[in-house]
Amino acid sequence: EVQLVESGGGLVQPGRSLRLSCAASGFTFDVYAMHWVRQAPGKGLEWVSGISWNSDNIAYADSVKGRFTISRDNAKNSLYLQMNSLRAEDMALYYCAKDAQGEQSFFDYWGQGTLVTVSS
Amino acid sequence: DIQMTQSPSSLSASVGDRVTITCQASQDISDYLNWYQHKPGKAPKLLIYDASNLETGVPSRFSGSGSGTYFTFTISSLQPEDIATYYCQQYDNLRLTFGGGTKVEIK
Numbered sequence: 683e684v685q686l687v688e689s690g691g692g693l694v695q696p697g698r699s700l701r702l703s704c705a706a707s708g709f710t711f712d713v714y715a716m717h718w719v720r721q722a723p724g725k726g727l728e729w730v731s732g733i734s735w736n737s738d739n740i741a742y743a744d745s746v747k748g749r750f751t752i753s754r755d756n757a758k759n760s761l762y763l764q765m766n767s768l769r770a771e772d773m774a775l776y777y778c779a780k781d782a783q784g785e786q787s788f789f790d791y792w793g794q795g796t797l798v799t800v801s802s
Numbered sequence: 803d804i805q806m807t808q809s810p811s812s813l814s815a816s817v818g819d820r821v822t823i824t825c826q827a828s829q830d831i832s833d834y835l836n837w838y839q840h841k842p843g844k845a846p847k848l849l850i851y852d853a854s855n856l857e858t859g860v861p862s863r864f865s866g867s868g869s870g871t872y873f874t875f876t877i878s879s880l881q882p883e884d885i886a887t888y889y890c891q892q893y894d895n896l897r898l899t900f901g902g903g904t905k906v907e908i909k
Binding site: 719728732739742743744777782787788789790794 | 803834836838840845846847848851852857887889891893895896897898899900901902903
């Protein structure tokens with residue numbers, strides 16, 4: 683059974699940093715691309731960042747480019763999102779999502795999300 | 803970035819009704835278009851991939867069609883458990899984007 687478990691969310695002040703993690707199990711992690719998708723309160727889904735199976739291809743939404751860094755550790759079956767210079771508009775539920783392919787395409791499994799609250 | 807314009811933003815229909823949602827891309831994305839269902843408090847669920855392919859285990863009342871810039875998603879007979887927000891998503895390039903979502907309610 684595919685499982686994606688996010689962690690690392692919490693309350694953080696504007697301008698500070700936070701690192702999200704996603705622990706994956708139930709599939710061959712190093713074959714598939716992975717993503718972070720978020721949903722701000724009362725808003726729709728927003729793709730944040732994606733990373734290919736071998737980390738060769740990485741992309742970010744304009745809203746986070748230059749502040750967020752996605753990475754993965756295939757030996758640990760883990761995905762990460764380093765979030766720096768956090769803003770109020772980054773407050774959201776952050777989902778880890780598994781891609782159906784090795785390069786960015788669509789999301790066939792999702793975690794339950796970790797909540798990031800940005801407030802002073 | 804490729805913009806995805808989804809409509810309507812919300813709709814209300816009766817059980818058994820046929821429901822159609824559209825998604826328009828700002829440029830040609832071939833058939834790189836997927837549809838998700840999102841219920842409150844749950845993780846989103848993939849329903850349709852590559853415009854018209856039904857994900858395994860998804861009821862056949864859900865379908866998708868289209869290519870290029872114009873796509874449609876249809877629920878042939880709306881059921882109470884279909885109450886959710888539905889999103890389209892493109893993957894024509896590495897920077898993926900979602901449509902704004904369509905909230906489906908029962909009349």
